Amino acid sequence: MTMFRLLAILFLILWPMSVSAQQGDLLQAEEAFRFAVEQGQGEEVVLRWEIADGYYLYRDHIEAKDAATSEKAALATEPGVVETADPNFGPSEVYYGQAIARLGADAPAQVAVTYQGCKKDSICYPPITVTLDTASLQVSEAAVGFGAMVAPVTPTDAAGTDGFTLADETLNGGMVGSLLASGGALWVIVSFLAFGLLLAFTPCVLPMYPILSATLAREGEALTARRGFVLSSAYVVAMAAAFGLLGVVAAWSGQNLQMVLQSPYAVGAVAVLFVVLATSMFGLFELQLPSAWVSRMAGVKAGSRGSAGGAAGMGFLSALIVGPCVTAPLAAALLYIAQTGDAWLGAAALFALGLGQGIPLIAFGTMGSQALPRAGAWMVQVKYAFGFVFLGAAIWMADRILPPPATMALWAALLLTAAVFIGVADRLTPDAPAGPRFRKAAGLAFSLTGVILAIGAASGGADPFRPLDHFGMSGAGQQVAAADVTFVQARSTPDVERALASADGRPTLLYFTADWCVTCKVIDRDVLPDPEVMAGLDGFQRIKVDLTALDQSNQDLMRDLAVVGPPTMIFFNRNAAEASGTRLVGDVTAGTLQASIAKTLP
Amino acid sequence: MHGWRDRISMDSPSTDRRISSPAIVGRRTVVSGLAALAAAGLVTRVRAADDLSVEMILNDPDAPVGGNPKGDVTIVSFFDYNCPFCKRTVQPLDTVLASDGNIRHVYKDWPILAPTSVYGAKLALAAKHQGNYEKAYRALMGIDGLRVPEDRMRQALEGAGFEMPKLEADANRHDAEITTLLKRNNAQAEGLGLRGTPVFLIGQFLVASALDEAGFRQVVKDAREAS
Numbered sequence: 001m002t003m004f005r006l007l008a009i010l011f012l013i014l015w016p017m018s019v020s021a022q023q024g025d026l027l028q029a030e031e032a033f034r035f036a037v038e039q040g041q042g043e044e045v046v047l048r049w050e051i052a053d054g055y056y057l058y059r060d061h062i063e064a065k066d067a068a069t070s071e072k073a074a075l076a077t078e079p080g081v082v083e084t085a086d087p088n089f090g091p092s093e094v095y096y097g098q099a100i101a102r103l104g105a106d107a108p109a110q111v112a113v114t115y116q117g118c119k120k121d122s123i124c125y126p127p128i129t130v131t132l133d134t135a136s137l138q139v140s141e142a143a144v145g146f147g148a149m150v151a152p153v154t155p156t157d158a159a160g161t162d163g164f165t166l167a168d169e170t171l172n173g174g175m176v177g178s179l180l181a182s183g184g185a186l187w188v189i190v191s192f193l194a195f196g197l198l199l200a201f202t203p204c205v206l207p208m209y210p211i212l213s214a215t216l217a218r219e220g221e222a223l224t225a226r227r228g229f230v231l232s233s234a235y236v237v238a239m240a241a242a243f244g245l246l247g248v249v250a251a252w253s254g255q256n257l258q259m260v261l262q263s264p265y266a267v268g269a270v271a272v273l274f275v276v277l278a279t280s281m282f283g284l285f286e287l288q289l290p291s292a293w294v295s296r297m298a299g300v301k302a303g304s305r306g307s308a309g310g311a312a313g314m315g316f317l318s319a320l321i322v323g324p325c326v327t328a329p330l331a332a333a334l335l336y337i338a339q340t341g342d343a344w345l346g347a348a349a350l351f352a353l354g355l356g357q358g359i360p361l362i363a364f365g366t367m368g369s370q371a372l373p374r375a376g377a378w379m380v381q382v383k384y385a386f387g388f389v390f391l392g393a394a395i396w397m398a399d400r401i402l403p404p405p406a407t408m409a410l411w412a413a414l415l416l417t418a419a420v421f422i423g424v425a426d427r428l429t430p431d432a433p434a435g436p437r438f439r440k441a442a443g444l445a446f447s448l449t450g451v452i453l454a455i456g457a458a459s460g461g462a463d464p465f466r467p468l469d470h471f472g473m474s475g476a477g478q479q480v481a482a483a484d485v486t487f488v489q490a491r492s493t494p495d496v497e498r499a500l501a502s503a504d505g506r507p508t509l510l511y512f513t514a515d516w517c518v519t520c521k522v523i524d525r526d527v528l529p530d531p532e533v534m535a536g537l538d539g540f541q542r543i544k545v546d547l548t549a550l551d552q553s554n555q556d557l558m559r560d561l562a563v564v565g566p567p568t569m570i571f572f573n574r575n576a577a578e579a580s581g582t583r584l585v586g587d588v589t590a591g592t593l594q595a596s597i598a599k600t601l602p
Numbered sequence: 603m604h605g606w607r608d609r610i611s612m613d614s615p616s617t618d619r620r621i622s623s624p625a626i627v628g629r630r631t632v633v634s635g636l637a638a639l640a641a642a643g644l645v646t647r648v649r650a651a652d653d654l655s656v657e658m659i660l661n662d663p664d665a666p667v668g669g670n671p672k673g674d675v676t677i678v679s680f681f682d683y684n685c686p687f688c689k690r691t692v693q694p695l696d697t698v699l700a701s702d703g704n705i706r707h708v709y710k711d712w713p714i715l716a717p718t719s720v721y722g723a724k725l726a727l728a729a730k731h732q733g734n735y736e737k738a739y740r741a742l743m744g745i746d747g748l749r750v751p752e753d754r755m756r757q758a759l760e761g762a763g764f765e766m767p768k769l770e771a772d773a774n775r776h777d778a779e780i781t782t783l784l785k786r787n788n789a790q791a792e793g794l795g796l797r798g799t800p801v802f803l804i805g806q807f808l809v810a811s812a813l814d815e816a817g818f819r820q821v822v823k824d825a826r827e828a829s
Contacts, residue, residue: 127715
């Protein structure tokens, strides 16, 4: 091995010599075609090539362009010799010995002249370009080649803007492409299954646990572990199918279906559906709706065949509308589809991703079903509890389309109602045992929280976790000085280009978010206020793109930047170039954010 | 010095006796001064050794290989799909490879003559990912002309049985790899001081010429004798 390395080094030393010796009889292109310019008659500029013996220039390949605009400039060439000696050439007109071309009086000030030739029966040279000044007849150094090794075969739309450049990996099929290269399609799918498992406990998937439990609880006394397994599997497979559908739709329309579905109508309809399901848990149907319609819609009858279908429908909706989460693997798969048009591999990968995310759900559904009480008065209580879960889910959905105080008022109402169900208004007899007393205490706690929320809502508060924050009382003792990280808004590609152009040497963070984006809320609450993150972002120009309302201009921006959905953070350095390996999609932590900040700063 | 890599002649210059055809590289003339050159050039060269090593020129795992992969002589060809002399060598080289049966052929796509050369090279290397590089190579080399437009390349590939949407998708999917390979080929060619296409490295000889059948046989014979 050492011997081999030694030899390798030896060869490297010897190359230039061997080559120069070899190419002693092969001229440099500039020597083979000696170029000169002279003033002709009148305003005419004459271009002259002295061509070495055995070499020739192609007439068709002598071209002149305005160096400033790249527009063709008129160039008169003389007839050459028709070279037909070789069938591979096709008929071509060439010059031996000397070539002459003339630029007219109307030639631009700076002309780029390109020419190309070969040594007969030996090699062909790359094109050579010289730039000449038509007034002074000065000629620049020759540039060899056409300088375009990197252009992709079919230019993708994603790359076509002047105001910024994206990282290579963003434009190259990224993760899926490299997985495919390293292990084939099966490897891609196995990897996505694993990614799904890793994502199973992120805020995207967590809302599915109460929804699945509530769906299972509707089975009532018929619920067994086996039944729980069947239902949760139906839920998960439908969820995975919805992910796969995302891929197919992305290939077909170029859009992320999840985002399109975040319309007030779809979100409102799902919220209403949750309310209907909740009322069924409370046993209130007969008051409201024709029973045939209700039982078809919600599959009330425990153990009826429809309930697996119902669970599947719920899984489908959960993936598309309830938990529209853009994660790094999802984004990678959608970008891969957009760039290659290969919908099948992309959709299969997304299906695997959904299955991976759902495997813990299946385990949870199966074991949870075993743990739930089977019969008796408890069952009624359990159904009530999950009735509240559905109502909570409905409010959580409605949060995306209602003003914040309205949502808070709904939370207040829900908590107060729950308190009543727990028994806050029930009279405790003096000899009541500990159980009912604890229940009453819990009910009081719910009521108190509900009342505080109601006060917050009535006075215009916005954050259910800090309902009285707007009274300015929080942190009074410790004077939290840190202001929030502030952002300016942008809504289109020109907006972003302008911002990048006027960044004043600062790097730029572009943050795509939306009201319905669960993960974004976590980022806003936990990650951005981190003191080190705030310090790191201090020198950045910070731009936020709100995707809550999709329109043509922000969709164009997403396409130009190859963004699949929120949350996505793109880091541009001071030259408006995306630094490699800095883009954050989906789950963002203080650690990953700081790493990207560090990579973006010079 | 006659060889593009001359490992023996450094210590035994008297064995320099090959090369007859005028198409082939001239003899080594400089042996002295090697040590000085080595000292000066060592550091920078070794750093670039990954891409520019003999090993990578002969055995780049991404470069397509034809002929007999276990052959005792390796021909490395640098070529361009707009290069008429390259096209002229395809048939004679094929004949020699087939009749000799013990020559390994390494393809170095080096698209330098026109922008469409890059297009062709990328599609051919995409075909490698479908296990069909040589079919694409032959189809593209079979087109006459100096500046073959992209749609004629597409027609030729379709004529050879490729499904263009799939091939283009593969080219896109592997664009990063393919571009890296093309850049590496280019770096190797520039490192060798090549000035145009075609160039053949045959054994230790470097031939910048459109060899005919007899020419290939001669240099292969010389290379075997020299090794």
